[in-house]
Amino acid sequence: MLLNVQEKTLLLIKPDGVARGLDKEIVARVKNVGLKVERQEKFRLTEKSAADLYSPHLGKKFYAGLLKFITSGHLIACVVAGENAIASVRELMGATDPREAAAGTIRGDFKAENMFTSDGTIKNIAHGSDSLESAEREIAIFFGRIK
Ligand code: UDP
Ligand code: MG
Numbered sequence: 001m002l003l004n005v006q007e008k009t010l011l012l013i014k015p016d017g018v019a020r021g022l023d024k025e026i027v028a029r030v031k032n033v034g035l036k037v038e039r040q041e042k043f044r045l046t047e048k049s050a051a052d053l054y055s056p057h058l059g060k061k062f063y064a065g066l067l068k069f070i071t072s073g074h075l076i077a078c079v080v081a082g083e084n085a086i087a088s089v090r091e092l093m094g095a096t097d098p099r100e101a102a103a104g105t106i107r108g109d110f111k112a113e114n115m116f117t118s119d120g121t122i123k124n125i126a127h128g129s130d131s132l133e134s135a136e137r138e139i140a141i142f143f144g145r146i147k
């Protein structure tokens with residue numbers, strides 16, 4: 001059972017989502033489930049910040065392609081707050097592979113016909129922190145240490 005805890009999480013609208021103009025729709029979905037968007041800002045990630053963000057994936061076969069993709073254009077970073085914000089944003093996003101993401105989820109509803117970059121990275125529109133620890137670490141990369 002989920003406890004009703006107030007949390008903050010990092011939601012990213014990745015370069016493919018920004019390029020396709022999906023930011024308003026995604027933010028609307030977040031607000032519709034009662035979560036609050038406390039910060040929202042456009043960024044272009046440096047190589048170093050991208051490596052920080054995805055440091056848990058260092059050494060995996062998709063790591064280099066992922067860094068290339070996440071630095072390929074602007075992204076929109078949001079601090080989302082509310083009850084069970086971490087799990088709720090993950091639920092709104094759906095499965096990592098858009099082909100497996102359920103209808104009604106962001107990745108399921110907006111999956112592109114060509115969802116792979118030239119080196120095989122999955123372009124899946126959004127990112128959401130996967131734990132309290134990740135959320136704190138990831139929010140700090142974009143917004144510094146916030147309360
Ligand atoms: N990714 C990929 N191929 C894979 C696994 C992941 O291209 O086999 C990319 C994809 O963009 C994903 C990101 O790497 O969103 C981070 O992977 P993770 O397993 O953390 O998935 P997420 O938490 O984003 O659902
Ligand atoms: Mg992840």
